[in-house]
Amino acid sequence: xxxxxxxxxxxxxxxxxxxxxxxxxxxxxxxxxxxxxxxxxxxxxxxxxxxxxxxxxxxxxxxxxxxxxxxxxxxxxxxxxxxxxxxxxxxxxxxxxxxxxxxxxxxxxxxxxxxxxxxxxxxxxxxxxxxxxxxxxxxxxxxxxxxxxxxxxxxxxxxxxxxxxxxxxxxxxxxxxxxxxxxxxxxxxxxxxxxxxxxxxxxxxxxxxxxxxxxxxxxxxxxxxxxxxxxxxxxxxxxxxxxxxxxxxxxxxxxxxxxxxxxxxxxxxxxxxxxxxxxxxxxxxxxxxxxxxxxxxxxxxxxxxxxxxxxxxxxxxxxxxxxxxxxxxxxxxxxxxxxxxxxxxxxxxxxxxxxxxxxxxxxxxxxxxxxxxxxxxxxxxxxxxxxxxxxxxxxxxxxx
Ligand code: AMP
Numbered sequence: 001x002x003x004x005x006x007x008x009x010x011x012x013x014x015x016x017x018x019x020x021x022x023x024x025x026x027x028x029x030x031x032x033x034x035x036x037x038x039x040x041x042x043x044x045x046x047x048x049x050x051x052x053x054x055x056x057x058x059x060x061x062x063x064x065x066x067x068x069x070x071x072x073x074x075x076x077x078x079x080x081x082x083x084x085x086x087x088x089x090x091x092x093x094x095x096x097x098x099x100x101x102x103x104x105x106x107x108x109x110x111x112x113x114x115x116x117x118x119x120x121x122x123x124x125x126x127x128x129x130x131x132x133x134x135x136x137x138x139x140x141x142x143x144x145x146x147x148x149x150x151x152x153x154x155x156x157x158x159x160x161x162x163x164x165x166x167x168x169x170x171x172x173x174x175x176x177x178x179x180x181x182x183x184x185x186x187x188x189x190x191x192x193x194x195x196x197x198x199x200x201x202x203x204x205x206x207x208x209x210x211x212x213x214x215x216x217x218x219x220x221x222x223x224x225x226x227x228x229x230x231x232x233x234x235x236x237x238x239x240x241x242x243x244x245x246x247x248x249x250x251x252x253x254x255x256x257x258x259x260x261x262x263x264x265x266x267x268x269x270x271x272x273x274x275x276x277x278x279x280x281x282x283x284x285x286x287x288x289x290x291x292x293x294x295x296x297x298x299x300x301x302x303x304x305x306x307x308x309x310x311x312x313x314x315x316x317x318x319x320x321x322x323x324x325x326x327x328x329x330x331x332x333x334x335x336x337x338x339x340x341x342x343x344x345x346x347x348x349x350x351x352x353x354x355x356x357x358x359x360x361x362x363x364x365x366x367x368x369x370x371x372x373x374x375x376x377x378x379x380x381x382x383x384x385x386x387x388x389x390x391x392x393x394x395x396x397x398x399x400x
Contacts, residue, residue, distance in 0.1 A: 151181030351375025
């Protein structure tokens with residue numbers, strides 16, 4: 001059984017075709033630069049590729065190209081789209097409307113589009129892609145939407161409310177939603193399995209560290225709290241995003257620079273974080289390299305990141321009244337021994353002690369890196385959001 005997983009942005013359409021018999025990826029790629037010019041890059045499991053400039057005025061042409069590369073030419077992996085059992089779409093913002101995956105209907109697409117005010121960069125693009133997909137793939141192929149926010153819907157109000165007047169929650173829906181939920185759900189379940197424990201008995205701090213980063217307290221398999229908020233800007237320092245900032249500093253800086261709210265939002269989302277602090281790059285590898293050469297602002301950025309993660313581990317240990325395991329995932333969490341080492345230093349009070357040699361020699365694979373006998377286990381757990389979307393899609397269509 002084949003499931004096509006689609007992750008659509010405003011100018012890109014990333015996809016993976018997954019064979020659910022063995023959960024292997026048959027082909028993956030990206031129809032990119034939609035609305036600009038267009039480019040397709042496609043790769044099959046056996047190494048055949050397509051890399052070509054195209055014309056993608058809208059998501060519809062991008063979907064048509066996706067169908068073309070999957071079904072025709074040297075890098076085709078299927079003969080017709082009828083061989084695909086379902087399409088699973090990643091959706092960023094489901095708000096309080098969607099707390100689990102659901103089948104795509106015209107009403108569901110409209111609702112996702114209506115939520116665009118809560119995720120201006122993403123939800124409208126998702127709706128465009130869903131409409132395009134519906135127009136291009138066979139009408140008999142079911143489609144499922146899986147929401148980044150859904151896993152976090154179990155947070156209690158004391159965790160998700162802000163101290164703004166209550167009417168702003170009631171009328172404007174301003175609250176913490178949290179993001180990366182599909183990743184946190186995938187890695188916390190994978191960790192429980194690796195530990196040989198029932199997830200219902202575990203208190204986990206899940207650190208998803210990438211260009212965007214978030215930390216989640218997972219108790220008994222449910223999200224209790226998470227570091228991202230109303231938007232993915234809140235929480236810890238990121239590639240180009242500030243993470244949490246005193247709101248008064250935001251209004252002060254906007255006033256001094258003469259920024260509109262939109263301009264201030266751009267400033268905090270695109271010009272801040274690693275990039276803004278270091279003045280060098282948003283990329284962890286470049287920051288780590290510059291810090292190793294003694295660049296003071298790169299060292300500061302690295303220290304800020306580790307310190308903020310440590311504080312979240314402490315806060316979430318308090319929120320859950322304990323912690324059994326801390327896990328690292330995402331591009332940084334899986335690959336950067338330097339970040340993991342810095343985070344796990346001076347955390348003995350929390351029972352966190354890692355095997356430094358093992359940490360330094362491990363990259364991108366499932367591995368326990370805490371010392372034997374340490375009270376809190378520390379793990380590297382590679383994430384796979386596409387696979388979880390495919391599993392959710394299969395589960396939902398199997399119910400029908
Ligand atoms: P993601 O958004 O999950 O793709 O993660 C992107 C981040 O992971 C970037 O900051 C990269 O510098 C970082 N990253 C990727 N590979 C490595 C690596 N081998 N070592 C250190 N950081 C890495």
